[in-house]
Amino acid sequence: MPVKALKPYDIPARDRQEVFGTDQLLYFYVPNRYWFAQAACFRVPQAMTFQNWWEAMAAPLIAADPELSGKSWSAGHWLLNGTPWVPDPDQALAAQSVTHKAMLSWIPE
Template sequence: MAVKALYEYKYPAADRAEIFGEDQLLYVHWRGNPLFCSAACFRAPQAMSFNDFVAEIVNPWAASDPDFEPSSITDWQLFDDALDPGDGSASLTELGIGHKALLKFTTA
């Protein structure tokens, strides 16, 4: 349902990129897992490698599911496009992962 403001709203968004400096917000969604029915949001350095992002941010979050096995992560997507992180040494920025991007994965 749409909301109609009674006045002009002139406040900048609190989650805009310039607020976070060298960091960015990233949404991560584990597709097909009923325990995580929606994406979670994390703050991560733009220069962080993809491997470090997975090891330091995604794996600890996903480990709250007792069936999670880190080696079973497959099929990464950036929004709805396939994402091939290669060997994982590239930074998030080098992979085209920007502020408020949605990363999705499944497990085997």
């Protein structure tokens, strides 16, 4: 149901890219897993490599799921904003078209 504002809403969003400087927000989702009902959101440096992000942020998160704990990022396929994507572990996230508020989905094998 739509909500009618009583006054004009003229406040800039607080999650826009320029607020984060050289960082960005990155959503990470593992579909069809009971441990992960929703995407997690990370604040990551744009220069962070995919491998560093996996080791520092994603792997500790998925360790909560006993079936996924210890799995490599290469043990599955990836989607970037719903499109098939192959990560380069040694390249920066921003250099791989991972933009502010992008969604990375990992479908483990």
